[in-house]
Amino acid sequence: MIRFEHVSKRYRGTAKPALDDVDFEVQRGEFVFLVGASGSGKSSCLRLILREDTPSDGRVVVLGRDTKTLSNRRTPYFRRHIGSVFQDFRLLPSKTVFQNVAFTLQVIGSSRAFVKQAVPEALELVGLADKAKRFPHELSGGEQQRVAIARALVNRPQVLLADEPTGNLDPATSVDIMMLLARINASGTTILCATHEATFVDQMQRRVIELKDGRLMRDERHGGYGDRSGIKTLEPQVERGAAAVAALTAVLELQREVTGGATAEPAGGAAAPEAIAPVVEAVAAAQEELFADLLDDPGSAQPDAGPVDGASPDAATAAAEPEATSTPAVTTPREDEPAPRTGAVPRSDLPVADVDVEELGMADRLGLRPADDDEVGPTT
Structure with missing residues (x-):
């Protein structure tokens, strides 16, 4: 035929x-x-x-x-x-x-x-x-x-x-x-x-x-299609950091909702504990997701910077330390200025090293404390 x-x-x-x-x-x-x-x-x-x-x-x-x-x-x-x-x-x-x-x-x-x-x-x-x-x-x-x-x-x-x-x-x-x-x-x-x-x-x-x-x-005769091992198949790829990003995004959304409710309160008030509690739990969950993701992909962490080739260890140590002139001086408040609140978030003109994070309240750590209308920030 x-x-x-x-x-x-x-x-x-x-x-x-x-x-x-x-x-x-x-x-x-x-x-x-x-x-x-x-x-x-x-x-x-x-x-x-x-x-x-x-x-x-x-x-x-x-x-x-x-x-x-x-x-x-x-x-x-x-x-x-x-x-x-x-x-x-x-x-x-x-x-x-x-x-x-x-x-x-x-x-x-x-x-x-x-x-x-x-x-x-x-x-x-x-x-x-x-x-x-x-x-x-x-x-x-x-x-x-x-x-x-x-x-x-x-x-x-x-x-x-x-x-x-x-x-x-x-x-x-x-x-x-x-x-x-x-x-x-x-x-x-x-x-x-x-x-x-x-x-x-x-x-x-x-x-x-x-x-x-x-x-x-x-x-x-009476055969099948044959060997299909050479045919490529699509497989889902795991994205590093996707779980942590999703968790942190959910935390930010919840934080905005709680912040909106807190700013609606009278000045000087604080967000209700039951409103802050979900945020605290979400932050803890986000941290666990982030740590787990980093452990799965240790290569994503940046290596510590070593000394520059040809430079002495003392020079490298000096280069790593911040200059003394770059640290802003701590100013003593004047008598006519109001005393800072207990546990208030430090202003941008204060060094971070001088603030004890453990002494801050939960609302201050999360940035949920309503702003004080009388407080004036640093001027030019």
């Missing part, structure tokens, strides 16, 4: 052949899957069978005819015995379902009586007998593919070529199309199907021809 005899195919401008010494034979009535990655040569095989291309080396024999010696004038008659189904349907949008299927017969000059008989039979086979007057845009993707299959079968070909027939369909519709192809094969039509659908290939257990980089890797 179909025979490849050490076939090679090279396209102009490419250093690597599309097919390299491919040799196999498909018997009448077989259902064969052509599998392989994109660029492995599946579509090139189908084009050679349809005589859209001719082999660079070797022979392609289809229905007893050598496609290389077949004249261009005889090619249309040769193709009448081969039906083809494509991924993109290729329906005529301005014609109804009946007219799309009948168009194939009209092109080859079939009689009106044969058209009226064959088209309803083909639509009945694919389950679209009640939608003969619909247009393609009124059908679903699966129904459009069924119309394309009916068009390919209406002339009762001996061979049906299917190039990714389920590529544009959802999983449920894809199962229906593959079951339809199996029924067509059971009626005696030879089917050669190029596909990436590993699930269907594994479940149907038909003959499998596997191509890789243009070479025949496997020809197995």
